[in-house]
Amino acid sequence: MLIKKYIIEEKHCNADGSVKLSALQLFMQECAGEDFNNYGTTGDEMRKNGMAFVITRVSMDIFREIRLGDKVEVFTAHDHSEGVSLIREFVITSQNGYCCRATTVWIVLNLNTRRILRPNAIENYPPTLNLFKEQVESEKRIFAKDEVTFLAGEVLITSEYIDENGHVNNTYYQDFVAKAVSERYSDKKINHVQISYVHEAFEGATLALSGIFEESKARIKALNGDDCCFEAVVSFTEKDNG
Numbered sequence: 001m002l003i004k005k006y007i008i009e010e011k012h013c014n015a016d017g018s019v020k021l022s023a024l025q026l027f028m029q030e031c032a033g034e035d036f037n038n039y040g041t042t043g044d045e046m047r048k049n050g051m052a053f054v055i056t057r058v059s060m061d062i063f064r065e066i067r068l069g070d071k072v073e074v075f076t077a078h079d080h081s082e083g084v085s086l087i088r089e090f091v092i093t094s095q096n097g098y099c100c101r102a103t104t105v106w107i108v109l110n111l112n113t114r115r116i117l118r119p120n121a122i123e124n125y126p127p128t129l130n131l132f133k134e135q136v137e138s139e140k141r142i143f144a145k146d147e148v149t150f151l152a153g154e155v156l157i158t159s160e161y162i163d164e165n166g167h168v169n170n171t172y173y174q175d176f177v178a179k180a181v182s183e184r185y186s187d188k189k190i191n192h193v194q195i196s197y198v199h200e201a202f203e204g205a206t207l208a209l210s211g212i213f214e215e216s217k218a219r220i221k222a223l224n225g226d227d228c229c230f231e232a233v234v235s236f237t238e239k240d241n242g
Contacts, residue, residue, distance in 0.1 A: 001077035001129060002035040008070045019066040021174035021193060025058065028090050028102060029171055031076045040124035043164070051117065054109045055170045056085070059138040059194040060102040065240075070094045078126040081119050084108075089132050103136040111165070138194050142219055142231040149210035149221065152180035157205045167200040173222075177232045180209040180220045188216070188236035195232045199224065 004027075012023035033043060036053075046052055066072060075091040085105050092100035108117040119125060143149075155176050163169035173195050201207060201224050211220040216236045222229040 001075070001131075002031055002038065003073060003075050004031050004034065006072050006074065008066060008068055008072060010068060013068045017068040019068075019070075021060070021178060021190070022171045024060070024066070024092065024100060024102075025171040025174050027072070027074050027092075028058075028076065028104065029169075031074050031090070032088055032104075035076055035078070036126060039126045041122055041126075046122075047111070047164070050111050051121065052109050052111055052165050053086075053106050054165075055104060055106050055197060057105040057138060057194065057196045058102060058170075059104075059136040060100060060192065061136050062100050062189075062191050062193075064094070064097055064099040065189065066092075066094055066099050070096070072099065077129050077131055079132055080128050080130050084116050084118055086119055087135065089135075101136055103132075103138070137192075138196075139233055142194075142196060142233055143212075143221060147212070149212055149219075152209040152211050152220065154209065155179065155207045155222070157201050157203055157207065159203055162203050167202050170195075170197065173197070173230055173232075176207065176209060176222060176230075177220050177234060180211055181213075181218050181234055184213050185218070185234075185236050187239060189239050190234055191237045192235040193232065195230055197230050198228045201229045 006027055008019055012019055014020055072092055072094045077089055079087045079089045084107055088104045090102040108119060108121055110117055157168060161168045161172045205224045207222040207224055207229055209220060209222050211218050218234045220232040
């Protein structure tokens with residue numbers, strides 16, 4: 001497990017000074033990488049062996065707003081495995097208290113064959129801690145087959161979104177989801193978000209964002225041609241007065 005501290009800077013924030021969800025997920029990504037590095041499992045070593053970690057789902061509950069200038073502490077641990085999936089947990093606090101809890105699900109991918117490997121394919125495997133009795137709630141199926149959705153914008157994938165594995169860095173999907181809901185829910189704040197990753201996206205693609213929008217919940221998906229790139233659920237509460 002690992003604990004790391006951050007100070008929220010302007011680059012981490014929306015125009016109103018609230019932290020971007022993509023920034024929180026970037027912190028989580030960095031902490032997960034450092035935790036595996038501590039056991040000798042570096043990204044460079046995995047790529048040399050033709051492997052990479054790929055996230056398949058992130059579910060995040062947000063209890064307290066994080067803003068510009070806040071000092072946050074991110075705790076992470078590899079909690080347990082379920083079949084081929086690695087379950088990693090996160091807790092984020094600030095000087096104001098408990099802010100966020102997240103559950104992420106990862107797989108180990110063979111970069112040459114694109115096949116999923118079992119966790120024991122990693123030479124230096126972190127210990128299973130089983131610290132959390134429950135995971136953050138997530139939906140196994142976000143959209144029903146052929147469910148009608150409404151257009152919510154497009155995103156052109158440029159080089160700035162691409163990571164060292166050659167596809168879109170998963171942290172940016174949080175920004176794509178925020179883009180799809182920002183206008184409709186400008187009077188509310190997000191208290192839960194889940195993103196389920198379906199297909200990778202690469203430079204040059206255009207993702208069509210569409211969704212179903214209810215009073216306090218939105219379901220969003222991104223299509224790359226006929227392929228679904230991701231599906232997401234976002235829940236909202238009323239903003240605090242003042």
